[in-house]
Amino acid sequence: MTSIETFRELQREATEWRRYLHENPELDYRLENTAKFVAEKLASFGINHIEMGIAETGIVALIQGEGGDGPTIGLRADMDALPIVETSNKPWSSKIPGIMHACGHDGHTAMLLGAAKHLAKSRNFKGTVALIFQPAEEVELPSGALRMVQEGIMDRFGISQVYGMHIMPGIDIGKFGIRPGPIMGSQDDFDILVKGIGGHAANPHRTVDPVVIAAQIILGLQALVSRRTDPLESLVISVTKLSAAQAYNVIPDQVAISGTVRALASTLRDFAEREIPAVARGIAQAFGGDIEFKYMRSVPATSNNSEETTLAIKAARDLVGASSVDAATRINMGAEDFAYMLQERPGAYIFVGNGPTAVCHNPAFDFDDEALPYGIGWWVKLVETILAP
Numbered sequence: 001m002t003s004i005e006t007f008r009e010l011q012r013e014a015t016e017w018r019r020y021l022h023e024n025p026e027l028d029y030r031l032e033n034t035a036k037f038v039a040e041k042l043a044s045f046g047i048n049h050i051e052m053g054i055a056e057t058g059i060v061a062l063i064q065g066e067g068g069d070g071p072t073i074g075l076r077a078d079m080d081a082l083p084i085v086e087t088s089n090k091p092w093s094s095k096i097p098g099i100m101h102a103c104g105h106d107g108h109t110a111m112l113l114g115a116a117k118h119l120a121k122s123r124n125f126k127g128t129v130a131l132i133f134q135p136a137e138e139v140e141l142p143s144g145a146l147r148m149v150q151e152g153i154m155d156r157f158g159i160s161q162v163y164g165m166h167i168m169p170g171i172d173i174g175k176f177g178i179r180p181g182p183i184m185g186s187q188d189d190f191d192i193l194v195k196g197i198g199g200h201a202a203n204p205h206r207t208v209d210p211v212v213i214a215a216q217i218i219l220g221l222q223a224l225v226s227r228r229t230d231p232l233e234s235l236v237i238s239v240t241k242l243s244a245a246q247a248y249n250v251i252p253d254q255v256a257i258s259g260t261v262r263a264l265a266s267t268l269r270d271f272a273e274r275e276i277p278a279v280a281r282g283i284a285q286a287f288g289g290d291i292e293f294k295y296m297r298s299v300p301a302t303s304n305n306s307e308e309t310t311l312a313i314k315a316a317r318d319l320v321g322a323s324s325v326d327a328a329t330r331i332n333m334g335a336e337d338f339a340y341m342l343q344e345r346p347g348a349y350i351f352v353g354n355g356p357t358a359v360c361h362n363p364a365f366d367f368d369d370e371a372l373p374y375g376i377g378w379w380v381k382l383v384e385t386i387l388a389p
């Protein structure tokens with residue numbers, strides 16, 4: 001039986017991989033060096049079925065078990081960094097100006113590589129493990145998981161279940177958080193163009209001032225959450241961009257408002273798409289203006305299937321004990337494009353504790369390498385649980 005001690009033996013090597021990736025971050029689909037690094041490591045572990053170039057720089061590699069026929073399960077890691085100037089001051093800080101691994105995807109990649117090394121050696125499972133190394137998790141649509149799904153990886157590699165993980169600052173190292181059902185929110189974005197009649201700022205009565213209308217719209221949208229949404233359901237509407245005239249003495253013709261919508265239930269996405277323009281248009285028209293509206297659907301909520309979540313919990317408990325696995329973890333309203341893989345196949349997504357680091361996407365963030373054996377161990381236990389010969 002494998003234990004956490006087994007995976008500590010891989011920690012030093014995995015730390016080297018992780019720090020190399022941290023020093024050499026790459027963005028979105030442009031992961032040429034990262035993909036080459038991953039493929040070379042996989043080949044060095046004796047894995048001979050490696051397909052590169054899926055969704056540009058994505059990789060799927062297959063490890064056959066020696067325990068007989070069985071299903072193929074997909075294990076996914078994201079590999080991309082963010083356009084942030086690093087301030088961690090670690091010896092392995094980013095060598096690429098303006099790009100850094102601020103979301104732990106360097107750690108995700110190293111953990112799946114560590115699991116690959118172990119599994120390629122042990123092969124003590126039936127069926128097949130499909131390692132999915134994904135580009136472009138952090139980008140606007142179409143993101144990497146969607147592109148890999150659209151390029152047919154589920155059918156092509158016969159994947160019947162799919163699993164994902166993300167490290168989580170604030171959860172202790174050695175602990176896991178998961179829950180059945182929704183675990184991460186959906187993301188949609190919207191643009192409202194408020195149209196008025198511009199003019200001289202000294203004579204507002206000869207204009208239809210879109211700035212004042214925009215201010216009322218922004219406040220009006222808050223009531224969609226506080227007054228129109230069931231308090232026991234989750235909806236976030238955040239206005240994040242606002243632009244109007246560039247002069248002190250000009251009332252502009254129009255004001256652009258943009259924002260984001262996060263939800264757990266698809267019915268609330270429909271509600272937001274319908275009601276945001278209704279509120280905005282009603283307010284604008286009441287003051288003699290009007291609006292143009294665009295609603296851009298992006299990532300759906302990440303929702304765990306109950307049976308696969310039970311397997312994921314069992315794997316984590318086998319590794320760290322029941323008291324270190326929170327099976328009713330707090331939902332995170334951030335979006336995660338692994339949701340697209342979960343729309344295609346049943347599976348589960350888990351949070352792996354990363355201790356008291358800076359929060360993700362902060363310039364001082366750095367993945368804590370002490371988490372490596374736990375991530376590696378969870379992947380291996382998951383395979384040993386689901387594909388037990």
Ligand code: NI
Pocket residue numbers: 103104105137166360
């Ligand atoms: Ni991330």
